[in-house]
Amino acid sequence: DAKTTQPNSMESNEEEPVHLPCNHSTISGTDYIHWYRQLPSQGPEYVIHGLTSNVNNRMASLAIAEDRKSSTLILHRATLRDAAVYYCILRAYTGANSKLTFGKGITLSVRP
């Protein structure tokens, strides 16, 4: 699987926007960029995914660089509940089931 690189941690203030970066310089043309998050003591939770164009949903926005070698997850207004580990994952088709391979992710702390 193509690899992603994320900072270990980031701090933000409540109600401010948060930009979580991810580098994936070896991405291939068919890899989708997925973001999941894991709240404390819970299972991973889908956040957003995209291929080439920027994407928005009710949770976040995903900005994808034109060359697709990096992306940024944007939380428009951080809340305390957004404190979690955020995983940037490239999902490649490998056969019958294209699994997700989790890295260490980035730990987001939100200050009140």
Place this chain on the structure above:
Amino acid sequence: EPEVTQTPSHQVTQMGQEVILHCVPISNHLYFYWYRQILGQKVEFLVSFYNNEISEKSEIFDDQFSVERPDGSNFTLKIRSTKLEDSAMYFCASSEQAATNEKLFFGSGTQLSVL
């Protein structure tokens, strides 16, 4: 929103005992997965399952592990003879399709403690 249900939430067992972890995937999903997370470490893929067959398994998923879909709703992970190092949080996941743009839904996990 529909969710993946895992039981029990906590399981304590003695080393060498067999354990079965239970999962009820989302009803119209066809693809099923087990992951585990040792405390403080990454979420690790164990196995994927489709059409009553294992599609892919990791090196962790050795002969001590097995999966089964015994009926139309349950998906189980069995560990035949547990070891201390099997202590971890085990997550079940499911998805409707296997496409790379498909999202996985995860359960809240079963914390397995092997004493």
